[in-house]
Amino acid sequence: MSNTRFPVYFIPHGGGPWPFMENLSGVLRDDDPWKPLEVFLRGMDKEIGRRPKAVLVISAHWPNVPKLTVSTAAHPGMYFDYGGFPAHTYQLKYPAPGAPAIAEHVRDVLKAKGIETETNDSRGYDHGVFIPFMLIYPKADVPIIMMSLDPDLSAETHFRIGQALESLRDEDILIVGSGLSYHNMRMFFRRNGEHEAQSARFDDWLADAVSIADPEARLAKLATWTDNPDAIASHFPEHDHLVPVFAAAGAAGSDTGVPVLKTDFLNKRYSAYRFG
Numbered sequence: 001m002s003n004t005r006f007p008v009y010f011i012p013h014g015g016g017p018w019p020f021m022e023n024l025s026g027v028l029r030d031d032d033p034w035k036p037l038e039v040f041l042r043g044m045d046k047e048i049g050r051r052p053k054a055v056l057v058i059s060a061h062w063p064n065v066p067k068l069t070v071s072t073a074a075h076p077g078m079y080f081d082y083g084g085f086p087a088h089t090y091q092l093k094y095p096a097p098g099a100p101a102i103a104e105h106v107r108d109v110l111k112a113k114g115i116e117t118e119t120n121d122s123r124g125y126d127h128g129v130f131i132p133f134m135l136i137y138p139k140a141d142v143p144i145i146m147m148s149l150d151p152d153l154s155a156e157t158h159f160r161i162g163q164a165l166e167s168l169r170d171e172d173i174l175i176v177g178s179g180l181s182y183h184n185m186r187m188f189f190r191r192n193g194e195h196e197a198q199s200a201r202f203d204d205w206l207a208d209a210v211s212i213a214d215p216e217a218r219l220a221k222l223a224t225w226t227d228n229p230d231a232i233a234s235h236f237p238e239h240d241h242l243v244p245v246f247a248a249a250g251a252a253g254s255d256t257g258v259p260v261l262k263t264d265f266l267n268k269r270y271s272a273y274r275f276g
Contacts, residue, residue, distance in 0.1 A: 007255070060240045
């Protein structure tokens, strides 16, 4: 990483309030299937090596909007967009500030590339944001701006959005796509050898795609994901959790993606990527 440019990340945010299921410490047992993700997220601050002015998070948990939307809230609340979990997981707090002025700058940067956006000043942090960042920045001392998915959910649209955002990396802004590279809700808790093999093959395919140095060639490969039966099997019934990796790969510019976490949840492979 250069002295001026921040990297870009695609991070897994795990399932529901996973680090806080047993208690509010966020520290998992060593045999917990999400333990590698906990260790990775807690180590991100040190890995990056310096604090950003703000974090821009493209969250898989902000779909279904009529237009690409940027949060301009000064003090976002909490949006508990999960159900059926212990009562204490609905009492979690993450009081990281927003950054309305930077959010408007993000909108201006996008507009300069022909990408129009809406604003939302009331939406709270969804669990694609507050769960991982409670581990990354547990003191809630780094401002966070949320950005929705574009309604078309396509690889090309989100890659181009990422490309438009690339210059923010030179302005002390950390860009993070938050999703899951494996997200088949029917198969998460089932043991099925062929499906587990599909998840591994797709994980390898995705690693190869994001490692392509030429941005246009990288996009061309990512845009073929719908032709890959392993990809379809790994993202069912929707692919919203894959979409943030497209934006991250676009914001990477000429920086290639490197797996910084490669693990599994109940034998379903998933990864995190760093660009730059």
